[in-house]
Amino acid sequence: xxxxxxxxxxxxxKRLEKLAREAASELGIExxxxxxxxxxxxxxxxxxxxxxxxxxxxxKVSGRVPRKDEIVTLLQTV
Numbered sequence: 001x002x003x004x005x006x007x008x009x010x011x012x013x014k015r016l017e018k019l020a021r022e023a024a025s026e027l028g029i030e031x032x033x034x035x036x037x038x039x040x041x042x043x044x045x046x047x048x049x050x051x052x053x054x055x056x057x058x059x060k061v062s063g064r065v066p067r068k069d070e071i072v073t074l075l076q077t078v
Contacts, residue, residue, distance in 0.1 A: 001031040001078065002057070006042045007050035009035070016051045016065045023071040 003020055007013030017033065024031045036042055036054075045052065045059055052062035053071070060074045 001029055001055065001075070002034065003031045004034045004036050004054040006036045006045060006047065006052035006054060006062070008037055008039075010051070012065050013051040016053060019065065019068045020053060020071055020075075023068050023075055027072060027075055029075060 001024070003024065005013055005017045005020065007016070013035075017035065021033060042050065042052075045054060045062075047059060047062040049063035051065060053060045053066070053074070055074065055078050058078075061070075066074070
């Protein structure tokens with residue numbers, strides 16, 4: 001599974017990455033985590049605001065930091 005965190009490195013982006021890593025660990029999912037900070041690459045995902053969570057090239061959440069239980073659910077439904 002490939003998980004991307006889109007954002008410029010703000011505190012919310014860092015929090016989203018931390019929660020996503022915890023959720024994947026709890027589920028026993030082996031995932032590759034990538035931080036995407038390049039604005040052109042972020043804009044290619046057609047989102048309006050960051051941070052954003054992308055799982056296997058599908059935007060799951062953008063513009064907010066979801067709760068960890070929500071991330072767990074998102075990762076289970078991939």
